[in-house]
Amino acid sequence: KNEVEQSPQNLTAQEGEFITINCSYSVGISALHWLQQHPGGGIVSLFMLSSGKKKHGRLIATINIQEKHSSLHITASHPRDSAVYICADIGRTGGGADGLTFGKGTHLIIQP
Amino acid sequence: SQTIHQWPATLVQPVGSPLSLECTVEGTSNPNLYWYRQAAGRGLQLLFYSVGIGQISSEVPQNLSASRPQDRQFILSSKKLLLSDSGFYLCAWREDRYSYGYTFGSGTRLTVV
Numbered sequence: 001k002n003e004v005e006q007s008p009q010n011l012t013a014q015e016g017e018f019i020t021i022n023c024s025y026s027v028g029i030s031a032l033h034w035l036q037q038h039p040g041g042g043i044v045s046l047f048m049l050s051s052g053k054k055k056h057g058r059l060i061a062t063i064n065i066q067e068k069h070s071s072l073h074i075t076a077s078h079p080r081d082s083a084v085y086i087c088a089d090i091g092r093t094g095g096g097a098d099g100l101t102f103g104k105g106t107h108l109i110i111q112p
Numbered sequence: 113s114q115t116i117h118q119w120p121a122t123l124v125q126p127v128g129s130p131l132s133l134e135c136t137v138e139g140t141s142n143p144n145l146y147w148y149r150q151a152a153g154r155g156l157q158l159l160f161y162s163v164g165i166g167q168i169s170s171e172v173p174q175n176l177s178a179s180r181p182q183d184r185q186f187i188l189s190s191k192k193l194l195l196s197d198s199g200f201y202l203c204a205w206r207e208d209r210y211s212y213g214y215t216f217g218s219g220t221r222l223t224v225v
Contacts, residue, residue: 004155031212042121042218043202050212086156090212099146099171100204100214102156 002027004089006103014111019074021106023087026068034061034072037084037105046072046085077110084108115139118203118217125224131176131190133220135203138184143205145186146214147178150200162186163209198224 003026013019023032031050037043047054047061049070054061058077063070074081084107088100118135125131137143144163148156158171160178168178175194179187186203203217 033214035216043216045214045216048213088156099158099161102148104155
């Protein structure tokens with residue numbers, strides 16, 4: 001059964017700090033999604049990556065397929081970055097089912 | 113362009129009432145469609161997926177059902193809501209089972225009172 005673990009579960013930091021959120025998965029995958037869930041609940045897709053690194057603004061995502069590990073970095077963090085960040089791998093959920101396996105999310109709070 | 117619409121964004125329903133959440137996709141045909149639920153303190157969990165009209169697969173037994181009456185329409189329903197049905201519901205699609213890219217709806221926050 002595929003499992004996706006995120007760390008830390010909760011993270012509080014000061015504005016301007018460099019943020020790292022980690023994601024590990026147990027079953028080899030081909031690609032992984034990073035999502036952002038705002039306090040109101042809406043989901044936004046940040047990245048989908050299958051190798052190396054992707055960058056969008058202050059957000060950087062990396063993945064190491066061999067080590068089954070991905071990281072999401074936020075540079076020069078800002079209070080508006082406060083949200084829940086979720087990783088999801090594009091592998092089978094188990095029992096032959098189709099779909100994503102999600103981590104439980106990292107609750108990030110950036111204080112001014 | 114390819115878009116996905118999910119509504120409503122929030123919903124408060126009494127116990128025992130029916131439920132209907134709708135998800136529609138634009139800009140693609142014959143997508144694979146998915147319904148996920150996030151209960152309090154837990155990660156998103158797959159509820160149903162569909163690879164075509166009228167084809168529904170269920171991941172977990174529950175008080176909910178899904179239907180796909182049209183190619184780009186995916187509906188999540190319940191005849192009688194339970195308190196435990198409260199949570200965040202998310203619709204998603206991808207072109208086929210070999211595609212990496214998923215597109216996500218904005219989600220529905222359901223509170224059963």
